[in-house]
Amino acid sequence: xxxxxxxxxxxxxxxxxxxxxxxxxxxxxxxxxxxxxxxxxxxxxxxxxxxxxxxxxxxxxxxxxxxxxxxxxxxxxxxxxxxxxxxxxxxxxxxxxxxxxxxxxxxxxxxxxxxxxxxxxxxxxxxxxxxxxxxxx
Amino acid sequence: xxxxxxxxxxxxxxxxxxxxxxxxxxxxxxxxxxxxxxxxxxxxxxxxxxxxxxxxxxxxxxxxxxxxxxxxxxxxxxxxxxxxxxxxxxxxxxxxxxxxxxxxxxxxxxxxxxxxxxxxxxxxxxxxxxxxxxxxxxxxxxxxxxx
Numbered sequence: 001x002x003x004x005x006x007x008x009x010x011x012x013x014x015x016x017x018x019x020x021x022x023x024x025x026x027x028x029x030x031x032x033x034x035x036x037x038x039x040x041x042x043x044x045x046x047x048x049x050x051x052x053x054x055x056x057x058x059x060x061x062x063x064x065x066x067x068x069x070x071x072x073x074x075x076x077x078x079x080x081x082x083x084x085x086x087x088x089x090x091x092x093x094x095x096x097x098x099x100x101x102x103x104x105x106x107x108x109x110x111x112x113x114x115x116x117x118x119x120x121x122x123x124x125x126x127x128x129x130x131x132x133x134x135x136x137x
Numbered sequence: 138x139x140x141x142x143x144x145x146x147x148x149x150x151x152x153x154x155x156x157x158x159x160x161x162x163x164x165x166x167x168x169x170x171x172x173x174x175x176x177x178x179x180x181x182x183x184x185x186x187x188x189x190x191x192x193x194x195x196x197x198x199x200x201x202x203x204x205x206x207x208x209x210x211x212x213x214x215x216x217x218x219x220x221x222x223x224x225x226x227x228x229x230x231x232x233x234x235x236x237x238x239x240x241x242x243x244x245x246x247x248x249x250x251x252x253x254x255x256x257x258x259x260x261x262x263x264x265x266x267x268x269x270x271x272x273x274x275x276x277x278x279x280x281x282x283x284x
Contacts, residue, residue, distance in 0.1 A: 021280070024246065024273035025145040027238040028231040032273060059284050069273075072144055072229035104215075104246070105282040106275070114284055117246070117272040 008086040013092030015068045019113060026071040026117045027040060033065040033097065035114035036130040047084070059103050059114055064130045067093050089123060094130045098122045141237035145274045146243050156242030160220065162242070166259050168241070171221040176239075178217035178247065180255070180262045181278040182210040212263045216278035219243045226268045239274050246272045246281060257259075 003015075010114070015023040015034070026032045040048050047095045067089045089095050100122055104114035127133060140150045147157050161168055171177045182237065183206065189199045219239050227237045239245050251270035254261060275281060 022276045026273040072235035103284040
């Protein structure tokens with residue numbers, strides 16, 4: 001999903017409202033994150049069609065996404081003890097995370113969204129706009 | 138009022154027995170029993186019939202998934218139905234607020250390489266998995282596809 005900025009969670013975003021079905025419900029200290037899909041349009045408005053392979057590589061390389069659902073034990077371990085509460089991600093926030101395997105398409109046929117469930121400590125930071133971040137190899 | 142002591146499960150408290158009975162009826166045998174912190178889950182295999190439609194000649198046509206693909210589901214699918222939950226499951230601190238992570242009858246996604254053992258139980262493909270091999274509880278197993 002291309003990003004509406006949700007920094008500080010000013011407008012409450014929800015997966016259900018956006019897509020019309022329930023997101024996966026992660027257990028324990030896991031977070032479910034939706035892949036950030038870069039716009040296929042260039043700055044000048046030219047549509048750059050992506051091949052299937054290129055889209056797959058985008059998923060494998062993805063380090064930016066939106067928090068879809070948070071497990072009940074997330075951000076409660078010792079690691080997060082000294083974090084400022086305002087820095088903790090909430091549903092709807094854009095975050096960067098460590099490259100993690102396990103992406104899946106989730107949703108009714110034809111409406112699938114790329115999501116991943118990862119442990120809370122794989123999240124690096126909250127960001128203002130997902131388009132600001134790209135992976136530097 | 139409907140009550141659910143779990144934040145993640147789709148099975149309400151009063152539906153637990155009903156769900157167990159329904160699965161037993163569908164499978165045709167009593168559910169296996171998981172021990173300790175382990176669960177027994179049935180791997181989701183897609184239905185053989187993919188779609189049915191009426192063609193231009195007015196005939197009903199069904200399209201079936203080839204058997205080899207369905208066989209493959211047994212070894213690659215990571216959506217599964219919970220058949221049994223061990224009595225020590227979900228007792229740790231991380232489930233304090235959540236309640237039981239899942240109940241019999243829930244569909245879940247699992248890590249296939251996390252200490253689970255796959256076998257046939259009365260001809261049904263099941264896995265015995267540790268509780269921490271569960272990623273999340275999902276609404277419908279057909280929603281999930283590996284990327």
